[in-house]
Each structure stands twice: as C-alpha cells, then as structure tokens.
Amino acid sequence: MTATLEIAPPQSPASVAVRLTDVHKSYGHGPRAVTALEGVDLRVGLGEFVCLLGASGCGKTTLLNLVAGLDSPSSGQVVTHTARPAVMFQEAALLPWLTAARNVELPLRLARVPRDRRRAKASELLELVRLAEVGDKRPHELSGGMRQRVALARALASTLGATDDGEPGLLLMDEPFAALDAITRDVLQAELLRIWRATGTAVLFVTHDVREAVRLGQRVVLLSSRPGRVVREWSVDGLRGADELAAVEEINARLREVISTHASA
Amino acid sequence: MPRPDVVDEPALPGQRDPGLATVEAGLDALDAPAPAVQGRRGWRRVLAAALPPLLALVAFVAVWQALWASALWPEYKLPAPVAVWDVVWEAVRDGQAVGILWTSVHRAVIGFLVAVVVATPFGMLLARVRPVRAAIGPLVTGLQSLPSVAWVPAAVLWFGINDAAIYFVVLLGAVPSITNGLVAGIEQIPPILPRVGAALGAGRWDSARHILLPAALPGYLAGLKQGWAFSWRSLMAAELIAVSPQLGLGLGAFLQNGQALSDMPQVIAAILLILLVGVGVELLAFRPVERRVLRARGLGGLV
Numbered sequence: 388m389t390a391t392l393e394i395a396p397p398q399s400p401a402s403v404a405v406r407l408t409d410v411h412k413s414y415g416h417g418p419r420a421v422t423a424l425e426g427v428d429l430r431v432g433l434g435e436f437v438c439l440l441g442a443s444g445c446g447k448t449t450l451l452n453l454v455a456g457l458d459s460p461s462s463g464q465v466v467t468h469t470a471r472p473a474v475m476f477q478e479a480a481l482l483p484w485l486t487a488a489r490n491v492e493l494p495l496r497l498a499r500v501p502r503d504r505r506r507a508k509a510s511e512l513l514e515l516v517r518l519a520e521v522g523d524k525r526p527h528e529l530s531g532g533m534r535q536r537v538a539l540a541r542a543l544a545s546t547l548g549a550t551d552d553g554e555p556g557l558l559l560m561d562e563p564f565a566a567l568d569a570i571t572r573d574v575l576q577a578e579l580l581r582i583w584r585a586t587g588t589a590v591l592f593v594t595h596d597v598r599e600a601v602r603l604g605q606r607v608v609l610l611s612s613r614p615g616r617v618v619r620e621w622s623v624d625g626l627r628g629a630d631e632l633a634a635v636e637e638i639n640a641r642l643r644e645v646i647s648t649h650a651s652a
Numbered sequence: 653m654p655r656p657d658v659v660d661e662p663a664l665p666g667q668r669d670p671g672l673a674t675v676e677a678g679l680d681a682l683d684a685p686a687p688a689v690q691g692r693r694g695w696r697r698v699l700a701a702a703l704p705p706l707l708a709l710v711a712f713v714a715v716w717q718a719l720w721a722s723a724l725w726p727e728y729k730l731p732a733p734v735a736v737w738d739v740v741w742e743a744v745r746d747g748q749a750v751g752i753l754w755t756s757v758h759r760a761v762i763g764f765l766v767a768v769v770v771a772t773p774f775g776m777l778l779a780r781v782r783p784v785r786a787a788i789g790p791l792v793t794g795l796q797s798l799p800s801v802a803w804v805p806a807a808v809l810w811f812g813i814n815d816a817a818i819y820f821v822v823l824l825g826a827v828p829s830i831t832n833g834l835v836a837g838i839e840q841i842p843p844i845l846p847r848v849g850a851a852l853g854a855g856r857w858d859s860a861r862h863i864l865l866p867a868a869l870p871g872y873l874a875g876l877k878q879g880w881a882f883s884w885r886s887l888m889a890a891e892l893i894a895v896s897p898q899l900g901l902g903l904g905a906f907l908q909n910g911q912a913l914s915d916m917p918q919v920i921a922a923i924l925l926i927l928l929v930g931v932g933v934e935l936l937a938f939r940p941v942e943r944r945v946l947r948a949r950g951l952g953g954l955v
Contacts, residue, residue: 457850474851480844483949484866493862494852517676527950530683545852571683574676581672 403468404557404589405431405454410463412449423449424460425614433469433555436583436590438604440597440638442646446615447593451559454591469557469589473542477562479534481526487537488513488522494545508548512540515582532571535563536578543586556588562595576603597639601631607638611645618645731917739921748901749925756887756902757929759815763822764883768876771827775834775875776860789835792828800825800882801889813896818887825886826879833875837868869945877938884930903929 412424423446431437439447452458453465455474473494481490488509495505513519516536526534546556564572580603583590594600600607605624608617619641623634713733719725720732743749778785778792803824807817841864849863865872891904899905903926910918 455851457847471853474848476844476848478844480842480848482845482848482863482866484869484945497853497858497862517673525948525950528685530680530685532683533680541852571679574672574679577672578676 402433403430403466404433404435404555405429405465405467405469405472405591407450407454408464408466410450410453410460410465412446412453412458412461422614424453425616427463427610427615427617429608429617431557431589431591434587434589436592436603436605438600438607439591439593439610440595440600440607440642441593441610441615442595442612442642444612444615445610446612447610448561450610450615451561451591451593454557455559467557468555470546470554472557472559473545475538475542475558475560475563477565479526479531479538481534481537481541483526486523486525487518487529490526490537491540491544494541495548498548500548505544505548508544509540512543512548513537515543515585516540516578530571531567532575535567535575538563539579539582543582543588546588547586556586558583558588558590560590560592562593564599565594565596572599579603597635597642601626601635601638607634609638609641609645612649728914728916731920735917736920736924739915739917740925743921752901752903752906753925753929755900756891756904759818759902760822760880760883760887760929763819763887764826764880766819767823767826767830767879767883770823771830771875771879772834774827775831775872776838776864778831779835779838780864792831795824796828796832799889800886801893804890804893807890808894813894813899815899817894818890818899821890822883822886825882829882830872830875830879833878834868834872837871837875838864840871841867870942870949870951873938873942873945877934877942880933880938881930884926884933888926 407427407429410424410427410429411422413420413422415421427446427450429437429450439450441447449458451474453460454467455472456467457474459465481487482493485493488506491509491512492505495508500508510519510522513522516539518533518536518540521529521533526537529537542558542560543556546558564575567575576599579590592600592603601623605622606620607623608620610616611618621634621638623631626634716733720730724730740749743752778789800821803821804817807820811817811820845863845867846859849859854862887902888904888907891899891902892908895905895908901909903922907919907922907926910916910922
C-alpha cells in the first residue's frame with residue numbers, strides 16, 4: 388500500500404475557500420433531463436491545491452461554472468469564502484485586440500480599479516509569470532505557452548487584484564494545459580506550482596491526466612461520469628519518486644474501474 | 653496573499669529546478685511566432701502602391717483617346733478626354749466644383765453619420781435579442797437588397813422636394829448595411845470571448861462595451877464601409893431624381909443638368925467626380941482604419 392490517505396485531515400471552517408454541500412445539477416426537464424452532478428460534497432481549503440480528476444461527462448466544467456457563479460445548482464449549496472473566483476480555460480481566450488498588459492488589466496478595469504493601480508498591478512503580475520518584456524505585444528505575437536501565462540496573470544488579476552485587503556484568492560482551472568505541447572506543459576506545470584506558492588491562492592484544477600493531477604495537487608478528487616459524483620479522494624501532497632508513481636498507479640486503476648462501469652450501460 | 657513561509661521552502665526539490673526561468677525563456681524564444689517581415693519603407697512603398705493604378709489610369713485614357721481619334725462615334729456621344737478635362741478644370745477654376753462637391757459630400761457625410769447612430773444600437777438589439785431578430789431580421793436583410801432609389805418617389809410625396817426627402821433616402825440606403833455588418837460581426841465572435849467576459853465579472857453593459865463591440869469591430873467596419881457606399885449612391889440617386897433650385901447644385905444635379913443640355917463632357921465629368929469621391933473616401937478614410945484594426949489582431953496580412 389502507498390502512503391496515500393483516503394480522507395484528508397479535517398480543517399476548521401474558517402480556513403475553507405469553497406465548500407460544496409450535496410450539490411445537484413441537472414439540465415432540462417422531465418424525462419429528457421440530464422443529471423450532470425449528483426450529490427457532490429467537496430471542500431477546498433484556503434491556499435489549497437485540489438485536482439478534480441474524471442473522464443468525459445463527469446461534470447467537471449459544470450462544477451467549475453457553479454463555483455465561479457456562472458451557473459447555479461439545482462439543489463445543494465455552493466459557498467465561497469474568497470474574493471471573486473477566477474476561471475482559466477483550455478484556450479487562453481485573450482482578447483486579440485488588446486495587448487498582453489491590457490488583457491491582464493481587463494478584470495481590474497471591470498472592477499473599476501483606478502488606472503494607476505491597475506497598470507501597476509498588471510505589470511507586477513506579468514513580472515510574476517515572467518513576461519514583463521512582452522506586455523505591449525498582442526496575443527498573435529505570442530506562443531501558446533506565453534498566451535496561457537498571460538491568461539494566468541489575467542486570472543490572478545481577476546481574483547487578487549480587485550481587493551486591497553489581501554482577501555484570499557481562488558483560481559478555477561479547466562484543463563488549462565491540455566492544448567499545449569509536452570515540453571511547454573511540463574514547464575508550465577512547474578510555473579504554476581511556483582506561482583501558487585508565491586501567491587497562496589487556492590486552486591481547483593480540473594484535468595483528465597492522472598500524472599498531472601498527482602504532480603500538481605495536494606489532494607486528488609476522483610469524479611464518476613454521468614452523473615458526476617465524488618468517488619474517492621487521495622492526499623498526494625509532497626509525494627516523490629516511487630510513492631508518486633504508486634499513487635498514479637492506484638488512481639489510474641480506480642479511474643479505469645469507474646470508466647469500465649459504463650461499458651455495459 | 654503571499655505566503656513567504658512557503659515561497660522559499662524547497663518543498664518539491666525535483667521540480668524547483670533553478671534553471672526553470674532559463675528554460676522558459678528559451679522556450680519563449682523558440683516558440684514565439686517570428687515578427688512579421690517589414691515591407692519596403694518610405695517613398696518606395698508609396699511608389700509600389702501608387703504605380704499600378706496610375707499605369708492603369710494612363711492606359712484607360714490612352715484607349716479612350718484612341719477610340720475618340722478613330723471617330724467611330726459622333727462627338728456628342730464620345731467626347732475627347734481633353735473636353736471632359738476642360739469641363740472639370742473650368743469648374744475647379746471658377747470655384748463651382750468646390751460648391752458642387754461640398755453640397756453632395758456634406759449631405760452624404762451627415763446622412764452616413766446619422767445612419768451610424770441609428771444602425772449601431774439597432775444592430776446590437778437585432779444581434780442580441782432573439783425575438784427582435786426573428787421578427788425583423790429578414791426584413792432588414794431584404795431592405796438591403798432593395799435599391800434605395802425606389803424610395804425617392806415616396807420620399808418626395810411625404811416630405812416634398814427638400815433635404816428631408818434626401819436624408820430619408822440616404823438613411824434607408826445605409827442603415828440596413830451598417831446594421832447587417834454589425835450583426836454579422838457579432839455573430840462571428842468566438843463564443844469563448846463572452847464567456848471569458850462573464851468569468852472576469854463583466855455585466856451586460858460592460859460585456860457589450862469591452863467585449864462584444866470590439867470583437868465585432870472587423871465586421872462592423874465592413875458594414876460601415878458598405879454603409880458609406882450605399883449612402884453615397886442613394887444620395888446620387890436622390891439628387892438625380894429630385895432636382896430643385898432650393899436643394900442647391902450637387903453632383904447628382906450637375907449630372908442631371910448635363911443630360912438636360914446634352915452636354916456629354918459634363919455628364920462624363922460628373923460621373924468621374926462621383927467615382928473620385930467614392931474611391932477617395934474609401935482610400936483615405938476606411939482603408940487605413942481597416943488596415944490598422946486587422947493588423948492589430950494579426951489578420952489581413954495581404955491587405
């Protein structure tokens with residue numbers, strides 16, 4: 388057996404960034420209704436890095452939309468104790484007519500932050516993602532990895548920048564590295580960890596890559612598909628070498644099991 | 653919320669690669685798209701752009717001159733280029749040309765600007781509100797293919813032969829084009845952009861102002877360009893049909909007078925001036941704006 392724990396250590400309510408309690412979400416009505424999430428309980432601590440793992444149809448995107456406040460649950464509760472959650476998508480989705488710096492500034496502009504402060508904040512965040520020199524470039528002049536870093540800076544601006552009182556942030560990431568090549572993905576994973584440590588933002592990271600989940604997360608939560616339910620979670624904080632490999636093996640095996648149940652259905 | 657206690661702690665020794673910054677910089681240098689090659693600069697660029705149309709113009713006049721010299725048609729049907737030039741030059745010298753151009757161009761510009769003010773909110777409404785779209789979308793598209801000259805008789809009967817009638821015709825010509833351009837521009841926005849806007853906290857108004865309108869700008873500009881062309885030709889149609897001393901002498905009336913006097917050089921001169929204004933506005937006003945907008949988005953490399 389590996390060093391993984393089935394249940395993470397309990398945390399006091401004060402240190403919770405997001406809590407989902409018995410969340411259901413279905414789309415449509417009557418017999419044609421589709422249940423995306425069924426009784427999901429999930430908690431992300433302040434500054435915690437949690438990876439949501441699941442195959443297609445596990446309602447990952449639905450869950451992120453609920454936490455982001457872009458959608459509301461059919462029943463159950465979603466409570467956040469952080470600043471506005473920021474969302475990062477698989478595509479960088481930068482606005483092509485704005486420079487990198489203006490893209491980072493946009494959420495601050497929407498939050499009515501005065502110009503001087505948002506300029507300063509944007510350049511600080513570009514510095515953080517090591518893109519200080521390309522602030523006046525447009526998205527089409529940047530590589531895919533650079534665009535995704537600008538998107539990360541913009542997401543950080545969205546969750547951290549609008550408030551001055553150091554309200555804790557929350558970053559929701561929907562397979563943000565899935566469209567990148569392997570080398571860039573590897574570098575960006577390391578970058579994300581560095582930035583996560585530097586900012587102390589809580590991260591809820593959706594992926595279908597077990598290795599990525601184990602490498603990045605402190606906790607990995609496995610969701611079943613159609614409808615999405617929490618199957619199990621593992622604490623994978625600080626696992627290295629053989630332990631990390633064993634955790635990947637174990638989670639992979641469980642994931643395959645979950646997927647297999649759909650073969651007969 | 654920085655957590656200094658964690659920042660410096662090498663919690664994951666394998667991944668805290670001291671070379672991460674360097675690796676990343678290398679990757680950026682390799683992956684970033686090469687900057688666009690700068691074309692020729694200064695007068696050589698101007699020459700390269702101006703020479704082909706100039707040569708075409710010279711060839712056109714040469715053919716015209718040759719046809720005239722061959723005397724296949726009587727003079728009153730095909731005048732010499734020089735005769736047309738004399739009419740233009742005469743009008744320029746006695747100041748009449750400025751008056752004629754001013755009368756028409758200022759009408760077209762005012763009509764166009766009013767059309768923009770009307771069509772922009774109308775286009776937003778049509779693009780974003782489904783019932784409005786279902787109800788009058790086809791009508792607007794249909795109006796675009798209706799020649800605005802068809803409105804002249806109605807305008808004259810409603811308003812009399814005056815400026816109101818002319819502006820009415822110009823508006824009905826330009827508004828559908830601009831509206832349709834904006835609708836098309838909004839339809840072509842990648843759906844991820846409004847989603848990003850919502851995720852970043854943009855409300856309905858902010859989303860229109862910061863996301864939808866700028867994203868729709870290329871389509872909107874195309875609509876504006878077409879709207880200008882439609883204003884200009886609607887105006888010419890209106891001026892040509894509704895001729896009255898109290899409307900002043902515009903290009904359309906100048907053309908009409910040429911016909912009434914069987915003065916072929918004046919007719920051709922008027923047509924050339926109408927064409928000149930159309931091409932001039934396209935080249936001086938719309939082309940540079942369009943080029944800048946497309947360049948900024950990494951589009952239209954061939955323009």
